[in-house]
Amino acid sequence: MTLDRTQVEQVREAFAALVDSTPVGAELEQLDSVRPSPQPRLRGILYGPAVALIAMALVLLVGGLTWLLRSPDLADPHVVADPIAPETVEGEWTRTLLEPGFIAEDLANTNHGLVAAAGQDGVWISSDGGTAWQQTLVVAYEPPDVDWDGELPKVLTDVQTVVEFDGAVYAIGTVWLDPDGSQGDQFEKRTTVWRSEDGEVWSESLIDNSEDQLQVIEAVANDDQILLVTRVVDEVGEEPPAVPTARTVILQSTDGKLWERLDTSGLTNVLWAISTFDDGYVGLGESVPNSSSQYRRSVMTSEDGSVWTEVSPWTITNPIDGSLLEVNYSVWPLVDLFETPEGLVAVTIAGSEPRPMGVDGLRPVVILATSNDGTTFTVADSSLTLFEARSCRLELEDRRESAWPPIQPPEGAAAGNRIILLGYSYPDNTEDPLHYQWMGSSCGGTP
Amino acid sequence: MGMDGNAEVYAKYRGDLLRYATSLVGPDSAEDLVSIVVLRTISRRDLGDLEKPKAYLMKGVLNEARSLWRKPKASPLAECYVRHLPVEVVETLDAVWQLPVQQRAAAFLFYWEDMTVSGIAEIMGVRQGTVKRYLYIARQRLKRSLS
Numbered sequence: 001m002t003l004d005r006t007q008v009e010q011v012r013e014a015f016a017a018l019v020d021s022t023p024v025g026a027e028l029e030q031l032d033s034v035r036p037s038p039q040p041r042l043r044g045i046l047y048g049p050a051v052a053l054i055a056m057a058l059v060l061l062v063g064g065l066t067w068l069l070r071s072p073d074l075a076d077p078h079v080v081a082d083p084i085a086p087e088t089v090e091g092e093w094t095r096t097l098l099e100p101g102f103i104a105e106d107l108a109n110t111n112h113g114l115v116a117a118a119g120q121d122g123v124w125i126s127s128d129g130g131t132a133w134q135q136t137l138v139v140a141y142e143p144p145d146v147d148w149d150g151e152l153p154k155v156l157t158d159v160q161t162v163v164e165f166d167g168a169v170y171a172i173g174t175v176w177l178d179p180d181g182s183q184g185d186q187f188e189k190r191t192t193v194w195r196s197e198d199g200e201v202w203s204e205s206l207i208d209n210s211e212d213q214l215q216v217i218e219a220v221a222n223d224d225q226i227l228l229v230t231r232v233v234d235e236v237g238e239e240p241p242a243v244p245t246a247r248t249v250i251l252q253s254t255d256g257k258l259w260e261r262l263d264t265s266g267l268t269n270v271l272w273a274i275s276t277f278d279d280g281y282v283g284l285g286e287s288v289p290n291s292s293s294q295y296r297r298s299v300m301t302s303e304d305g306s307v308w309t310e311v312s313p314w315t316i317t318n319p320i321d322g323s324l325l326e327v328n329y330s331v332w333p334l335v336d337l338f339e340t341p342e343g344l345v346a347v348t349i350a351g352s353e354p355r356p357m358g359v360d361g362l363r364p365v366v367i368l369a370t371s372n373d374g375t376t377f378t379v380a381d382s383s384l385t386l387f388e389a390r391s392c393r394l395e396l397e398d399r400r401e402s403a404w405p406p407i408q409p410p411e412g413a414a415a416g417n418r419i420i421l422l423g424y425s426y427p428d429n430t431e432d433p434l435h436y437q438w439m440g441s442s443c444g445g446t447p
Numbered sequence: 448m449g450m451d452g453n454a455e456v457y458a459k460y461r462g463d464l465l466r467y468a469t470s471l472v473g474p475d476s477a478e479d480l481v482s483i484v485v486l487r488t489i490s491r492r493d494l495g496d497l498e499k500p501k502a503y504l505m506k507g508v509l510n511e512a513r514s515l516w517r518k519p520k521a522s523p524l525a526e527c528y529v530r531h532l533p534v535e536v537v538e539t540l541d542a543v544w545q546l547p548v549q550q551r552a553a554a555f556l557f558y559w560e561d562m563t564v565s566g567i568a569e570i571m572g573v574r575q576g577t578v579k580r581y582l583y584i585a586r587q588r589l590k591r592s593l594s
Contacts, residue, residue: 003586007593008558014539015559017532019466021474021524278588279545341513341547416513 094439096131101435104422106218107336107413110164112199114413114420115171117162123171125199130420130437136200137171157192158216161228165221165256169196172219172228175206189213191230195256207251207259214249220276226253227262227281227305229274246270248285250305266308269298273337277344281305284337284346340414347412347421452495457485460501467505470555471512471548474524484508499569506572512548542592546585553581554589 003011102118109115113127123137139157159173171194191207191214214230221227228251248271250262269285276282280303302308336347412421424435461481468477484507488494497503529537543551549571556567564582568575 003590003593007590010535010539010593011543011554011558011589013536014543015470015555017524017536017540018470018474018543019559022465022469022477341549 096437096439098131098133098422098435098437100133101424102133102135103424103435104411105159106161107411107420107422108162108164108169109413109415109420110169110199111167112169112196114415115162115164115169115199116411116422117159117171117173119158119160119173122159123162123194123199123202129415129418130422130439136196137194137202139173159194160216161219163219163221163226165226167197168256169199170194170219170221170226170256171196171202172216174214174216189215191216191228191251193256193259205257212249214251217248217271218274220274220281222276224254225305226256227251227274228253228259229271229283231270252305262306264306264308266302266310267300268308268310269300271300273346275337275339275344277301277339279303282337282344283308285310336412338413340419341416345412345414345419452493453489456494456497456500460504463501464504464508467552467555468508468512470559471509471552473544480508480511484511502570505570509549509552509571512552539589539593542589545592546588550581550585550588553578554585557582 102116102121102124104116104124105119106117107114113125114130116124116126116133118124118135120139122135122139124133124135126133137159139159157173157175159171161173162169162171164170173192173194175190175192192204193207194202194204196202212230212232214232217229217231219226219228230249230251231246232249233246248264248267250264250271251259252262253259267285271283271285274281274283280301283300283302285298285300298310300308300310338345411423412419414420418439420437420439422435422437464481464484465477468480471477472480484504485494488497488504488507494500494504524532524540529540532540543554546554552571553567556562556570557564562570564575564578567578571578
């Protein structure tokens with residue numbers, strides 16, 4: 001693949017425009033040749049560490065070894081000294097127990113930090129890369145200030161996805177009206193959107209979609225629009241078999257306020273995960289079959305979210321011998337799909353070989369399957385390199401042998417060149433779950 | 448070598464570092480990006496003690512740019528600046544800007560700095576094959592955008 005001469009010149013001119021905008025201006029090189037001493041800004045940079053080291057030594061000498069240097073900003077729980085997550089060793093993962101914990105339904109990296117949609121636990125935010133979290137949106141079973149047409153006394157709210165668009169954070173979920181079942185299965189389900197400029201103060205508005213009972217799957221955003229992928233269950237059959245049929249409905253908003261249903265075509269399977277990628281969208285879909293043996297998955301792509309093309313069955317390559325691993329419902333429960341600086345990451349969970357999890361005493365393993373073309377995913381293995389990294393394989397430390405599910409699938413997001421996963425496991429059937437954050441380098445290598 | 452040595456090395460390479468940083472994160476963040484990298488480096492060792500200070504610092508700039516990664520905005524340049532550029536340059540710039548940061552880094556070093564693949568590999572801290580892959584995908588995307 002080469003560029004012709006004209007295109008090369010175009011690229012050079014583009015870089016020239018960028019370089020011309022470099023700070024300090026075009027006189028930079030002239031200054032280089034005549035200025036022997038550092039500029040004031042650098043002088044501060046050079047002397048700053050020396051002053052800090054001297055101060056640190058004084059503190060240790062005067063106060064003893066039990067003293068810790070601590071930023072005064074830490075007194076405010078909303079502020080952390082270092083907004084960038086601590087460094088991790090390439091290819092290795094750290095695990096942090098989260099207390100209090102929550103079940104993340106979705107995770108997004110935003111300008112206000114990591115934001116997690118946590119179902120009935122509302123929205124949580126972390127500004128330190130995912131180790132310390134605060135709940136900033138509390139959703140109620142019976143929200144006090146909402147007029148539900150005066151007829152619906154019980155409300156259960158779920159926040160299911162979160163996305164950043166045009167500087168604001170949007171948490172999107174569902175209100176279940178009459179969740180106590182007094183009206184049987186006839187409760188009403190409506191989609192609701194919370195918007196926040198800072199991740200802390202939220203305003204709520206309902207999407208007028210009362211005609212459909214939408215199940216929120218995931219929202220994604222680019223510079224132009226938010227796409228909200230939902231699923232509609234059209235029919236619940238009589239037993240036997242009680243098999244629902246489903247279809248995907250995508251809502252679009254270009255301002256975060258008005259939502260319109262997109263006319264879609266080419267969605268051969270029901271979308272279960274979606275991500276922005278390469279100026280468009282990639283979705284992983286799964287058919288809703290008549291029996292579990294007929295589950296079928298595929299990768300679908302779209303430039304605009306409206307017209308979709310199935311590009312392949314969803315295949316995952318075995319990195320050991322290059323063979324295609326069998327993909328079916330029991331082996332690869334799909335968890336999440338998100339974009340990183342180096343490509344897409346699909347999070348799946350499987351037995352440790354991989355084989356179906358929860359049988360034969362296999363350890364459950366979260367698998368990060370990565371793709372840099374948006375269509376073919378490869379399981380990262382510790383014995384091979386991928387994206388120049390040594391490992392993207394994460395083995396959750398839960399050794400229970402028989403119970404299922406021993407590990408709940410984690411949600412993930414890219415934060416810089418790191419991958420953050422939130423998940424939880426049950427140490428024992430009778431105990432509450434333990435919530436964890438895992439952090440690792442994004443298969444990218446950081447020398 | 449000490450402070451004077453640090454200043455000397457920094458003065459020698461800061462132009463290159465700022466231009467490189469600008470190509471990766473845009474002009475608004477470039478200076479801060481370079482400052483962070485230099486500060487972090489000299490808190491650990493003198494710049495003058497580095498065997499290849501330019502390559503080392505440029506690698507740091509790329510890593511820091513990646514750690515700050517977010518989905519790129521439509522254009523790295525302010526509208527008042529873009530207004531004075533020819534349309535085709537703006538379009539190309541947009542296409543370049545939409546490249547992932549590593550592909551953009553490889554393209555900048557190849558097309559603007561006229562570096563060889565082996566030189567780029569050293570600067571980026573990756574294998575030559577990886578640079579070729581970055582360039583291949585970058586060209587593919589640029590060709591699609593420019594044609």
